[in-house]
Amino acid sequence: MKFTDHLWNAALPVYDNILAHPFNQEMQNGTLPIEKFKFYIYQDSLYLADFAKALATAGTRANSSQQLLDFLLFAQNAIIVERVLHESYFQEYAIDFESGKAPGCFAYTNYLLTASAFESFEVAVAALLPCFWIYKKVGDHIYANQTTPNPYQNWIDAYAGEEFAVSVNKALDICNTLAEQASEITRQKMTEAYLTASKLEYIFWDSAYRLETWPV
Ligand SMILES: Cc1ncc(CO)c(N)n1
Ligand SMILES: Cc1ncsc1CCO
Numbered sequence: 001m002k003f004t005d006h007l008w009n010a011a012l013p014v015y016d017n018i019l020a021h022p023f024n025q026e027m028q029n030g031t032l033p034i035e036k037f038k039f040y041i042y043q044d045s046l047y048l049a050d051f052a053k054a055l056a057t058a059g060t061r062a063n064s065s066q067q068l069l070d071f072l073l074f075a076q077n078a079i080i081v082e083r084v085l086h087e088s089y090f091q092e093y094a095i096d097f098e099s100g101k102a103p104g105c106f107a108y109t110n111y112l113l114t115a116s117a118f119e120s121f122e123v124a125v126a127a128l129l130p131c132f133w134i135y136k137k138v139g140d141h142i143y144a145n146q147t148t149p150n151p152y153q154n155w156i157d158a159y160a161g162e163e164f165a166v167s168v169n170k171a172l173d174i175c176n177t178l179a180e181q182a183s184e185i186t187r188q189k190m191t192e193a194y195l196t197a198s199k200l201e202y203i204f205w206d207s208a209y210r211l212e213t214w215p216v
Helices: 003-010 012-020 022-028 034-060 065-092 103-118 121-145 153-160 162-181 184-209
Strands: none
Touching: 003 012, 003 121, 003 162, 003 184, 012 022, 012 121, 012 184, 022 034, 022 121, 022 184, 034 065, 034 103, 034 121, 034 184, 065 162, 103 121, 103 184, 121 153, 121 162, 121 184, 153 162, 162 184
């Protein structure tokens, strides 16, 4: 069994809860209120900016120039995706939030930045993997089960698309290669990091659905 199969099994309950979350259910049937989508897009632009930094930071500790290049390309793609959000949704929906990160986004980005800088490369990769893999799985699931026409079609297509799949498969391969050469303790830490980041993915969607704010 591949290490990533083990990771998938470990976080399966979290994934099932992500699919069942009203944000994704309503995204799938096209009824998600637009204020919630706008809030999500704004939070996601803040997320992607830090995610790009985390990917580049993790890359600096890669074991080979190929892995460094892969992570730098992921970082570049995350910046490109963030810019597309600004050029498309921010214009279309006149998004003009100034509130900054909600607690869910804050928790997730800080976790990824910390893991990418202060954990081993192996653990950093495991922490960054749910951003790829869970989004791909959720995108594919929604694409296959969606109501058509759907106002969120562009978003769905981006994550169900073939271009994104290439990056996801590359990240999975790197994670498996690292796990094969790692000690059992490191593999346990990788599983822990993967689980934490998966739960933070859930928290991120839940935060958007609740239009989460900070206590005053
Ligand atoms: C919160 C979050 N996780 C993952 C992705 C996909 O990279 C995204 N755009 N946003
Ligand atoms: C995982 C991920 N999400 C948005 S961009 C990116 C890197 C893909 O190359």
